[in-house]
Amino acid sequence: MGSNGGGDGAGFNTDALEGVRAILLKPSESLDESTRIAGPDFNDAGLGLAGMLGSLASTGFQASHLGDAIDVVNQMLDWRLSQEKPSVECDEAELDPKYRESVKCKIFLGFTSNLVSSGIRDVIRFLVQHHMVDVIVTSAGGIEEDLIKCLGPTYRGDFSLPGALLRSKGLNRIGNLLLPNDNYCKFEKWIMPVLDQMLLEQSTKNVWTPSKVIGRLGKEINDESSYLYWAHKNNIPVYCPALTDGSIGDMLFCHAVHNPGLIIDIVQDVRLMNDEAIHATPRKTGVIILGGGLPKHHICNANMLRNGADYAVYINTAQEFDGSDSGAHPDEAVSWGKIKGSAKPVKVHCDATIAFPLLVAATFAHKFHGAN
């Protein structure tokens, strides 16, 4: 032990020193080497996107959460029924290995409207185009913004643009995006004849529901840049119980003044949505939810009816301290039975415009393009 020149050591108790040592230099438990922190090495010219994505898990903080989320989504994509032991009551057909190899995880994708206003709409379109997700839940803006983008573009703006000035120029601001009023006028012009036609087709046998309306709109827009077009084409249901809470609602309102009678049945849709979860078995279910609000809750609630989703990834910026559902961590959902206790859910605290493209690149896109 080193001396600190303390003369004859009077007043310097060896025991006390030992005590201090024990506190300051407490021997540490050894940690698993695989959890060592290391970021991407940009000295490596060949690092590329794949290399950088691979380094996320070991970078720490939310990058690590994103790395974990990538793992969970890859598990969702890789899971097959053949990995599970056959259940006791299953019938002959379910024992067939070929069948079991073909049964995949059912993926619910939820997102808020602002993400559709952003360029994330194009990432969503990629997923829907290639039938990589099975059920979509969003809010009203998540429907109309996709359609409107086929009629007129959204522009880059700035969070600090003054509201009164924008109003005078007929520009609507969503964060740092700008949507000209003209786009909504074009949407009005486009949708009114469709609503007229829908009213004519309405009957006691053919009642419209939000998902049917959305399917029809996806068919009518007939534009490959629209995710709703692909959802219609690939028969992927899009649920939106609050369809009236957006420009579509304004259009329905104005339409009803001149041409009343259109009925949109949300009860039918809640049955369908819950059935998506209940009848998913023997498939496992996975939820990928961007943002909070209605889409987040609606998906989790449906999964509660099957005693919880097997995989869950949340990407949002909401906090739990106010008790909001939007900010609630996956573990809160476990308490409700919305996510299985045996699941390993991940929440990435990050703006989805950053995290989601990275997530898709490392999972869906990676598998789609092969391991090039």
Add this chain to the structure above:
Amino acid sequence: PSIRPSLPLRLVSTTPLAPGEQRPLASPDPPENPVDFEFSGGSSEMSDTDEHHFESKADSGASKTYPQQAGAIRKGGHIVIKARPCKVVEVSTSKTGKHGHAKCHFVAIDIFNGKKLEDIVPSSHNCDVPHVDRQDYQLIDITDDGYVSLLTESGNTKDDLKLPTDDVLLGQIKTGFADGKDLILSVMSAMGEEQICAVKEIGGG
């Protein structure tokens, strides 16, 4: 007097309109027996009967309503909603935005039956505004089946109007008439419909 239209006109039909019916400006399916007159600017090839047809058409169809831009219609003005002539009691506008083009929201009262009607019209669109006329007639008689006999300006009688349904007005007319008073009835007319809307006593005998 010969009529020299400056634009080529095409007269399509002379069937009189039912009350409340409006003749469309450009009829897509011409009726079975169209009365077809082709005029070109400057020359008139009309006989007296043709002229008569033309006048009566103008009288029965053209002037029931006139178009006005929605944004120009004010509270207290008139508007046609669902083919009914109405008086506007409330107008509000929402500027162009998420709901599309700027719109005028009208709340109006049907001038004949008092029902409240609403409409939302883009402010740049044209609305139909009804011509609302009021004319006074002296009351001559009330028939047993509830019709009134009125004296017109030309000295003829007008017998096609029923007593009003409004209790107050009805009471005033019946009592006044029974008391032998001289009553002037105001008749409101719009879009082929007529109704007694007010009653005045003339002083004396």
